[in-house]
Amino acid sequence: MNEALQQVINRSDTWQGPFSNHRLCSNSDRHGQGDILHSGYSTLDAQLHSGGWPRGSGIEVLSDGCGLGSMGLFLPAMEKLSAEGRWQVFIAPPFTPYAPLLKARGIDTEQVLLVHPKSREDLLWATEQALRSTTSSAVFSWLGAHNYSYTELRKLQLAASASDSLSVLFRPLDAARNHAPASLRLQMREYRRVHILKQRGGNQGLDVDLPPAEDVPEHPQLWEVPVWQESPQAQSAFSFA
């Protein structure tokens, strides 16, 4: 075979479709089967081709507003990553994560770092630094509504693939129209439903429902609002006044 072509095939980020069976573990889930980071939801694990969140490759989560349950999606993973004793970095988070909640979910809050970059360049720099560092187990970065060129995103994807951390980029829903180098792109339009927009080497273009039965019992449930004791409509908001 052409030598240049062979070099391209040997790269870990070249997607080879169903023909890549023999080198599956070198293709985006290089940590093999012994080291799966389960998402905590069986329906989602079944659809993710590595059986859990891919480590060492970028995940993009697209949602509007403040993410309809997008953080709840990663709480079980954050809990498992707490055992590694490394940083879990939040870059440009929209607000402050409520630490008592993290703690109640078994996440070591001492590992959580909040980074507030002032400019778009600093945001990209900080994300890349966190991804490249061997001291972070999870990197969540809110890229915001800025426009990012493919090369900038590709740089982040390369940094992610050089590390073994869980790397998640949050972007607005509009970004779905543009091409992105992330190996897994998810869309969240409502609680408890994840749309897999793109998955390298796996199923894509389908909706995954997260069963309420798998919520952690005895812990504050994030998205499932319990039954209202009395009808809220019966009282107007101002009747208390």
Add this chain to the structure above:
Amino acid sequence: MSLWLCLRFHQLPLQCLNRSEELAVAILVKQRVLRANDYAAGLGIREGMGAGTVRALLDNEAVQLLERDTTAEAQCLQQLCCWAYSITPSLHPYREDCLQLEIGSCLSLFRGLHRLLAEVRVGISNRGFRVEYGLAETPGAAWLLSFSDTDQVADYQNPLRDRLAPLPLSLLTEHVTAVDSLRRAGLHTFGCLFALPPAALARRCGAGFTEFLQQVLGQQADLRPDYQPPVNFSDEYWFGYEVRVNDELLPAVQLLLQSMCRFLRNTQLQTTEIHWQLVGIDHSLREICVRSTSGHSHWENWYQLTLIRFDQLELKTGVEGLNLACHQLHSGQLENIDLFSPRTQREPLSGLLDRLRNRLGLQAVEKVGTRSEHLPELALHICQDNPANENGGQLHNQRPFWLMPAPQALDRKQGRLRWQGKLELVYGPERIEDNWWQQAVSRDYYIARGDGGQHYWVFRDRLDTGWYIHGIFA
């Protein structure tokens, strides 16, 4: 057995000022040549010549005639002391151009004299100095033997008197009258001197000379205070030309950091803060402080952190000099990476923290913690370092993932609450009352559903009857 190594830097007055061999350089004292470089010596310039003779000899050659600078020499000698401190703890500067190192106690550390001398030779040649050395049981004798041509290592175990015997008495420039009277009596070498009875010698040459001789022979102690490393580190680098590009600063940065880390290792100290000072050509000073959460003694770590700061630096004026100082030093602590960690962590946790803080600023990186409080904004603790980690008990109620820094007032329109669209209360209330001893707070928290299906945490303040949003379920 104590063994002294005397390092005599004969060319120190020259080499501390100028080390080029591309043109003739001579150091003058009172218009007489004190030292000249090899190039000048090749042209016939000798020590002790007058300045006029030098100019006459080199009529067309370029020549640099420099005045002797004794403060520069002393500074040079101090730096050499700082380096030699890594070889032996007991050393002191001697005369104007020598170092005396007591090496008898550290021969086993270096596994033999040969290895130790090799280390010394490499260290000195890296610093670009030329050295003569002598080995003897006393500092005075070691200094005298540094003038000898014999192989020091081969015969340092021979009797001291035999080794000193061939040396001329004219070396003792401090005892001119004594040496002069001995010369007139026909005594020219130490060998002749030792043949005389000591009492006769004392009568002829005086007490001072006898005392010196006894110190040389080890019959009388020659005590001097040991060199003590300075309390703070400070070093500087002069480019000698104007630097306008940041990258051109980096070799000097490396050199200074290496010298700092050598100092830190020798003194077993660490620092968490280093100060750079850029000296502009207009004598303007620019301070840059680089911090790190843990003290390192590896220069690479400091280099990486400094690079982050220098990348952002904009030089307004050309830079002429660079100064590095650390003011706060404390005893070393080790931070180790877990060897058996299954992950590929290659640096301490603080590495990432330092890099982020150095580029984004100290305030840009925060940690979160929990406090045992009822009010949500008090239960969440945000700070730069060491967040609280108190057990707040089990959470049984609904809590949002995101908490706003401060509750924001909600709009009311046509009897409905609004926050980026209409809000609909779907769950509640949960009453939180606290802080009555300071400023009483009484709130009824609800979960509200927005237009897009997003859930918010809102509350009604029972005291001012206003509605606020406090968190977002995500």
